[in-house]
Amino acid sequence: MTRKRLLAAIAATASAAGLFGAVVTAEAAAPSLTATFAQGSVWDSGYGGKYTLTNAGDANSTQWTIEFDLPEGTAITTSWSSVLTRTGQHYKVTNAAFNGTIKPGGTASFGFNTAGLGLPTGCTINGSPCGGGTPTTTTTPPSPTSTTTSPTTTTSVPSGDVVDVGTAAELQAALAAASPGRTIRLAAGTYRGSFVATKPGTAAAPITVTGPSTAVLINDGPSGEAPSCPAPTAGWDSGYGFWLYGAPYWHLKGFTVQEAKKGIVADNSHHTVIEGVRVHRIDEEAVHFRRSSADSVIRDSTISHTGLVQAGYGEGVYLGSANSNWACHGNSGGVDRSDRIQVLDNHIGPYVAAEGIDVKEGTEGGVIRGNTFDGQGVSGQNSADSWVDVKGFGYVIEGNTGTFASPGTFANGYETHNPATTPSFPNGCGNVWRDNKSDLGGVGQYAIKITSTSKCSERPNVVYASNTVSRAVNGLTNIPVTP
Template sequence: MRISRTLLLAGTAGAAILLLAPLTASAAAASLTAAFTQSSVWSSGYGAEYTVTNRGDAAASGWVVEFDLPAGSTVSSSWDSTRTSTGQHHRFANASWNGTVAAGASVRFGFNVSGTGVPSNCTVNGAPCAGGPAPSPTSARPSSPAPSVPSSPVPSTPPTSGSTVDVSTAAQLQAALAGARPGQTIRLAPGVYDGSFIGTTPGTAAAPITVTGPRTAILTNPASAGSGPSCPVPTPGWDPGYGIWLAGAPYWRLAGFTVADAKKGVILDDSPHVTIDGLYVHHIGDEGVHFRRSSSDGVIRNSTIEYTGTVQPAYGEGVYLGSANSNWACHGNSGGVDRSDRVQVLDNHIGPYVAAEHIDVKEGTVDGVIRGNTFDGRGIAGQNSADSWVDVKGTGYLIQGNTGTFAPPGTFANGYETHNPVAGSGCGNVWRDNVSDLGGVGRYAINVTSTSKCAGNLNVVHTSNSVTNATGGLTNITPTAG
């Protein structure tokens, strides 16, 4: 064999390459990219996140994203990472629980910026965020070491603003919520947290309060206990059975963890500017997520909601925006109306076995966005007239780029419906680019129940919407080009 190998190497260059190529194959390696997106924008700043994706063929064991902001803009708070800032340069290292990125997988971290400038000179592990070879060690930007993450138990006194509180038991979580301060992050370890979890401290735009953890951190609360007021407000000795409840608590962020086996899932009362990101909500007695009592300007995104209405199918909505006018005496805290306005429902997976509407948009709410969601209609119960993916009783909503399907079991009438329970409601909504498969059961992808009640502010269904397997068609009104 030694003679044959010598003869081959002495032959043509092509033969030598064919022989040696298997001997020089490269080892599997990770290859990270980082993509920037703005999640919300206000006059003096914005919220954003980076998605770190491993496009290689081996797992990455850690990541560091760095970038610069222009003068006049600075990172005011962050989550799901460990941040170090020097002047206009910002460095984000992975947290203890999200450093491993499997091949083909992604992780995210977020931050708020005071100012309007956007990141530049972004690198991930020293290489360009868009991908490409890493610079040599001698030319890479020097960076300060990441600060260590404390592993001590939750302190008995409230930590200072901007700190991270690690919790691993229900009692620790309850104490952390009670002692929360603006800018603080409450970080859940994997495990089951069974109890009543209520946040009542307001965050601020520059310093939101964050509760975050992996999907294996599970909040449960299967039954109410004690007696409380007929209009729910936090009351000593009363547990309403909610998975997590924010009351009078604007500017919070709930990220990553699971809420399951609760009477209701995530309830927001009088808590505007709340972001729900990447939660898993399932096996809930009534509704999964409820923006209630004028919880305006919120966002729910990248979340999965399924198996709701397990106790009361008629009240098993996936996402519930506002309140029915019959409940305004209780929840109508803005001139007698529940003004949970301008809520964005983005890129969620809702269903199967969401017993009522996947999204129920109540009268009195305005100017929300429902975009990029996936609706799985299996298991819609049809109780209390809940027989569609989305029921729009609000006004001025954009419903765009969603994908809906239906298959048995369940009761299904139309993909999207409008209703007009009070004057001016259910009007001025716009549908674009939605894809609907009605499973041979549903009549219309978009059923507009009245035009006479929306004079001067008609609902608009664009021809960019599509439908298959409908007994009726795309819509019961004349579609608009575009």
Template sequence: MSPRSAVFLGTATVSAVAVALALTGGVTAQAAAANLSAAFAQSSVWTGGYGGGYTIANRGDAPAVGWAVEFDLPAGSAVTSSWSSVKTQTGQHYKFTNAGFNGTIAPGATASFGFNVSGAGLPAACTVNGAACTGGGQVTTTPTTTATRTSTRPPATTTTPPSGDVVSVSTAAQLQAALANAAPGQAIKLAAGTYRGSFVTTKPGTAAKPITLSGPSNAVLINDGPSGDAPDCPAPTAGWDSGYGLWLSGAPYWNLTGFTVQESKKGIVVDDSPHTTIDGVTVHHVDEEAIHFRRSSADSVLKNSTITYTGLVQPGYGEGVYLGSANSNWACHGNSGGVDRGDRIQVLDNHIGPFIAAEPIDVKEGTFSGVIRGNTFDGRGISGENSADSWIDVKGIGYTIEDNTGTFSAPGTFANGYENHNTSTSPSFDNGCGNVWRGNKSDLGGAGDYAIKISSVSKCSANPNVVYASNTVANARSGLTNIPVTP
């Protein structure tokens, strides 16, 4: 065989091998794929049950779009409530699929959901998208809906009423006793841990001696309610649990500092409790609104706090911060001449969003002279339900909205950065008038029309709204505002 023949034959052999490999897939590059694992952990344990959840991690190189975790519980144990997921059950077999906000997991990222269990049995035979929870394969999309919860909590226990200037608590029963027996000047201090139950106080402080409830961010209040028969209008009532994470009712001059509220019907509700200060709290993953100043809780302050993931069950009622009440609810909450006068409330230097399902701040009619300053709004996840399509909706009178920073990007529904409306009420006010915007920075992400949309122009001729030139906007479809700018 000549050298030329040898070279020719060698080339032919290599070509044949290449063809064979191509036909058998031997040289095909592996497609990017998600790879999910799911790890269980208990978050709290009580007599007769526990709270726990799964953290789902994407260890692959492509996003996971939709997830489903399944497991079995032994006889005698049952999931009684869950959150951040959609639960289905067949006998002792449970399946949890993602909620609307946590279905996509980027490579290297995680998502989580939680549940309560009656009984001591732990999950077994866990799978995530059909593969073992120790490491799954490529995901498939699953339908998403909104989760609901039913009530369960540790059995009530009796606790000696606390006394002294400083009351340290480390259990739910101790906290309930401290709230029920609080006295002016007292400081209630939460230890780190999970506090599960109904937490309400009707005890007032004074201007000279406010009452303080404080704790670290890992002191977590959870209310799995509501339960019992609700009264016609919300008020602390024997046998009824509102489901609120923390409720101040007729309790002015309280300072709330540092702790976390989550997984409750509402986060913190302040009723008929003026001069309340909320500083550095975290509220997240609640069914409806996060923080509500209601029933004329005037002269209150919310500052340095973080609010995310609201409206998990009712998106249209998932405001981040709610000042006052709609006039349709004044029959219940209008305790100042028939009006909910939540006047002079200040909302300062908070981080609100993402995934606030309704407005990050909703300013209701009949409220006056508040200040909204220095906040950061992340509009991702605004639902569009119940006309929620902006960072702030102002129906109040004489508010100052300044030096806030707002951004929007998908997902979500977004019309304008700040909106303003005039609502007719009885008694009559110039609702939506006399408000001032200055120094606000807005990035509408190409989705919104105006940074500041003034709807109450003709109705506010005697007390006009003012938009100063110090406001800026980027990525707006129409511009800064629809009214003349004041230098």
């Protein structure tokens, strides 16, 4: 065919397409979701399960609902990245706030742990069969003594002061082999797995993990049988995005943690420095200093979209532990003394479902300075209705800026509370506010609400006149202002 005739044929085809274009495009674009099930860890009395949803259609899915049955003797004990309800042995699972939208060709997932070894049957997604063929499962649980060897044991770590990693297995191996003064440098990319650090650095030679914001750590856990108190345990994945356990003098810089049960957790890891990280899309709290992880710092970091599964436990930064948890997390005379922690120049919110910062009883001497709080999306659940709740003592809270806009449940900008503990501490007393700017959005009562003055008669809270407030229902504070 000559070039001239070829061009004429193309033109005719284009013309025909124009004539029948209405027919071709009459069927609207639509999502087409399927879901496949797979087991992860299996133990004597249960297993960890995961559903992966795939959109094979040509439009975004904006929500999803999966339903299935479990046999008698099997029940889901915990779940994540979803909202789960149960009627007898029938389970209905809907998307969390962050994973309802699935783009064409994209995927989303949720997981759960069970008591019992029965597998899901009768799966439907948005009322249609889940498809995807036979679930990828193991019907006979392996013996506890036949645990598959983790790839981290076969990944070598080069010597030297700087170790470059680009895969999850390399990162796990580098953490296991960490030594004082070493820097673990993350390449851009997604690191999916459990990342636990248990080797201590020193004051003169801290251990550093650093990477760009495009280095993203994701933990699809938890899975396995949890110990009575959280501790690294064979066969159990905590679900934490990054976990320091008995690992003081670590610096975490620059990278992102998302889609985990908890974001970054420091247990018995004093002098931890968290700098320039992003933590978001977290089931519970974003950053937690506990088990006396004293003299630590989080600065220049960004936290949003927490409490996606348990809104009342979706704190931005959590300092210490409630006294009801001291049996697990207290290691200084029974008290969690995560003291003298500095929270500096961070952006916290929006959609931090609990408090931006929760300062727990028994802690003292911290500094909360220069932070920006966006209260939009605070849930009101479990008394979560302020930017900062101070139950510790001797804190300096200064130079912060806070705003609130709906949606959300908002009572006051900053609050104190005075839980009684044994041994007794001046909980919620002796704290100082100065140079804070508060915009309560026409909803909040006070910028700074002091719950009790009588309980703090020996160590009163102090609110300086340098604090300012706008759009408050009642005003700056409910106690006399100090010039």
